[in-house]
Amino acid sequence: MTDQLLYATETALNGLMTGVMYSLVALGFVLIYKSSGVFNYAQGVLALFAALTLVGIQKGQVPFAHLINAMTGGHLESFPWQVPALLAILLTAGVMVIMAIIIEKLVLKHLVNQAPIILFMATIGLAYFLEGFGDVMWGADIKTLDVGLPQGINETIETVTGDLFGYGFFIDNLDLVATLVAVLLVTALTIFSQYSKQGRALRAVADDHQAALSVGISLRFIWILVWSIAGFVALVAGIMWGSKSGVQFSLSLIALKALPVLMLGGFTSIPGAIVGGLIIGMGEKLFEFWIGPLIGGATENWFAYVLALIFLVFRPQGLFGEKIIERV
């Protein structure tokens, strides 16, 4: 193999790994969209909030410390303990469930039978609220997240490829873990939504509220369930992104990258979210590698959106989306 081809292969592999990260965020969108027909603008912020909460709990931060200090003139900062990673993750998952219940009670409950656009607007409001709430609760500084996931170059891969091609590939361990987690998550979610009682109820609610009520499905229970699952997926995405690039408020912007991913994969398909993420991750890296130098670089910022636009023209439902059936 030529050097050029080797570099390209390495770039493609790394692109795939970044793609997995995109997919993790996109998954959360698909879940809520599939089960309630709502595009949840707040999904990215949900991931940010989950990551903030996780770091906060792990490091024993006092929630609302700034607010409390400002009001009482005290100097609270952190509790004198550290929480083990696994326990902190479980506690954060609990917080996400409580969040789901609060969202249902305060927002969704009042919007039964409303048009999807109204619910979409509500999630935009929710996104801004959550971002501010996360800020007040845990502070706006950039935090490092370490839950003990392996990081850095995978030496086995480097040695093996080095022996084979005379050039060792650089693959990050964290990306490998993310891939594994994504595979597990998708398998579990697919089985759940296709074959379980609640999965069927979930799809029913997405389709028709009235009909769902008439077969004995409690909309409120399903919504809490969906938002809990979405919160959990957000937590996973938050852990991965947070471990990779630190927990900072720009994390919520990564959610925007999930949009072209979904246009590619289809808003209603869990496998679509994965494949879409992979195509965009790899596509933008390879494009930057080959075409980038010819046109002055920085193509990664826009490549995904252009690809999504092209898809919108030729296949609006995405690769795996449900075909749009309309009887006239």
Added chain:
Amino acid sequence: MKDMVEGYTTPDGRQIGGVLMELKNITLRFGGVVAIKDISFDIREGEIRAIIGPNGAGKSSMLNVISGFYVPTEGEVWFHGQKRPAMRPYQVARLGIARTFQNIALFDGMSVLDNIMTGRLTLMKSGLLSQAMWWGSAAAEENEHREKVEKIIDFLEIQNIRKTPVGRLPYGLKKRVELARALAAEPKILLLDEPMAGMNVEEKEDMCRFILDVNDEFGTTTVLIEHDMGVVMDLSDRVVVMDYGRKIGDGPPDEVRNNQDVIDAYLGVAHD
């Protein structure tokens, strides 16, 4: 007809049981509009009970009260000899009251089979955790429900569209799938809101046959709303006639047909 506790025997010899549901002095108001005004009637085990009346008489509102979609402003709903507390529609469904809708409410994106399977949600027992993990009884339970659903599919003669997404079906078949979903719940009371609306003659005859067969085969207590007088007279054991939110007649089809108020309402005699 005299003995309201023991039930009665229909002209064609079916035995009708005791009172299953009783509606007592139901009044339903939307702001200043009175949709239902002080209506009482009962529904007996095993009978086909029709509610008829001109457009806007309040028939659908009545069905919505029974199925919990509307909460009556005044009056009580008694079920199994007990006063039913205020309930949400999904809770009423869990009591065994299944319904269809005038404008069809199906899950368009799901297959016919999946649609009918949702009808059995109230009967499924496996908890969230075992379902999610596919543990123990969940798989066996799914198979058991699947068998029951296949029986209903055979019964309603929709085998050849089992895997078709409902959104692609023509109107008449959608109505039949909706009936199948309601039946899948093994309801104690089956509520049909204009099951024959918008159908051609052949489809109407099919639907009539299915309703009669269902009642015959499973003894399902059925309450139906219908416009077509001929259909109602053929199908039902007892008829409630509504006009302008009031009850103007109640009894066997023959008796109701000769009721002067009913004739006036249908022929459009001016109200004084």
